Amino acid sequence: MNLGKNRFVIIIATITAIGGLLFGYDTGVISGAILFIREAFTLSGTAQEIVVSAVLIGAVIGASISGVLADKYGRRIMIILAAIIFGLGAIFTALTPDVYTLIAGRIGVGVAIGMASFIVPLYIAEVAPANIRGALVSLNQLAITVGIVVSYLVNYYFATTGEWRWMLGLAVIPSIILGVGMYFMPPSPRWLYSRGAMDKARSVLERIRMTKNVNDEMKEIRESLICEKECKWGDLLDPVVRPALIVGIGLAIFQQLTGINTVIYYAPTILLFAGLGSAAASILATAGIGVINVLLTIVSILLIDKVGRRPLLLIGLVGMIISLGLLGMAFALPGLSASLGWLAVICLMIYVGSFAIGLGPVFWLMISEIYPLRIRGRAMSIATLANWGFNLLVAITFLSLIQFLGTPGTFWLYSIIGVGAFIFVYALVPETKGKSLEEIEAIWLMGKNPDEIKEKVEK
Known part of the structure; x- marks a missing residue:
């Protein structure tokens, strides 16, 4: 850089x-x-x-x-x-x-x-x-x-x-x-161009690029805007782009239904359930979990273009499934009550770290990659809305689920959903590492799996 x-x-x-x-x-x-x-x-x-x-x-x-x-x-x-x-x-x-x-x-x-x-x-x-x-x-x-x-x-x-x-x-x-x-x-040069302010868009682009040579980028902006203007909402239902839409919405839903925001919103409450001393002790342990979230997010960013999207998603989901299962087991076994609080902290650290490697950052990256340009903005907005909607569903049902299923049952439910997410990723989510956005779009439009792209490009 x-x-x-x-x-x-x-x-x-x-x-x-x-x-x-x-x-x-x-x-x-x-x-x-x-x-x-x-x-x-x-x-x-x-x-x-x-x-x-x-x-x-x-x-x-x-x-x-x-x-x-x-x-x-x-x-x-x-x-x-x-x-x-x-x-x-x-x-x-x-x-x-x-x-x-x-x-x-x-x-x-x-x-x-x-x-x-x-x-x-x-x-x-x-x-x-x-x-x-x-x-x-x-x-x-x-x-x-x-x-x-x-x-x-x-x-x-x-x-x-x-x-x-x-x-x-x-x-x-x-x-x-x-x-x-x-x-x-400065305003976004792309937005300025879309509003007809071409000269101002060029001026802003020259300023932020620190060069006068922005002709190629101005051309790319113009072509992408033309492409987007041709898009209609009905294009989202086109059979050739439907697989990409399913992948994006599916990842959005599973990112939430595997329970991550129960930890973000309720971690101190969970740790108090586990008997971890005072509110202050529970909050301090939660801060440690948050640090793990930051560190593993950095690791994911460093690995995502080397290891690939699919491996990080699958490895992360395995960690989430196991840690959720163990967390439920810890709450279910009365003999562990003396050490339950620290067992819960360790399980939550593994769970959050696994999420931070996979579903956390990879979901947001993939929905910016897998959609054809002409529908990218609208498809991403639908995936984002699905993500927030299921975030709301999980947050508003967590304490009720604990009352209905018990604490062990609630975490086992999230673990089972994690198994479903693993199957979904393994069966449907493509690897986009090393593929240009144009290559991914071309293969979707051909009705093929994007994993075939390397083979076709080499031929």
Whole structure:
């Protein structure tokens, strides 16, 4: 990577990725805060699920409207708007007088999360040069995991006093940094071109590439926009692209139904169930789990173009299946009660680490690779909505499942779903390592499995 030539675009991606950090922070902070919110407002299990899941209702709304708004008003403007909503949501939830306004504030924060989940990687992808686009877009996923860890550490700092309002309210600081930082960032050249501002698009592209030689990239932008204009929603049902749509939506669903966000949202609660001392001890152990998430995400980013997508998905799923099975067994065997808390911590670390290697980052990368260009934007928005919808389903049913199936049964259910995910990946998900987007698209259109591409290209 030429740091000198790409210096400005790296700065842009880093500032923009604060949106991912806020995504992670507001996702993870509720895991510790809920331990004290439930006491403050005397919440039942169902009420706790609603407080935790309210942010996901907003996220579904934010993800569903962000594409249209980003196309109309621009990526940069919408990220600034998301930063404002993040900041106002932090203040609103910190000052809430009752659980109902807390839920309303969490829905507002969720709208910002949904917007950030779609627009932040889109903006980074559109300003990044092709040779470092994957690394810079992955920076957003890394920022999400860092945001989760930061939220856990903030939770731990305030755990002894139970100041949940500070836990929620401190998100205003990165919100201000994001909003002010994005004010000085350039609009997406691709968006400018789509609005007819060709000269300004060229000027921005020359600035962020630090060269006047941008003719080829301007041509690529024009061709891709022409291709997208020819797309209709009905094209998503075309038999030749249906396999790609199934793969994307399937990965989106399995990423959530294997239970990852039960850990993100409820890890301290799970560890308290396991008898791990105080709320502070549970939150500290959760922070350790978050660090594992960050480190293994970095490992995945380093390996993904060397080992491939499918191996990381399959290896990660095996780790998730085994760790979930062992976690359920630990809760099921009364003789392990004395050491159950630390067994739960170890199982959750293996589980989160396995997710961070596979389904976590690989899902987001693959949905940007497997779709033909003309339907890529719409197909990715459907996969993103499916992901958020099933995220909501898992979060809002976790405590109820524990009441209905018991703690062991709930984790065994997630483990069984993990087996289904392994079969799905093994049977249907192609390997896209080393294949250009054009090669993948050509094979889908031929009705062939993308794994055959190497053989055909060599011939």
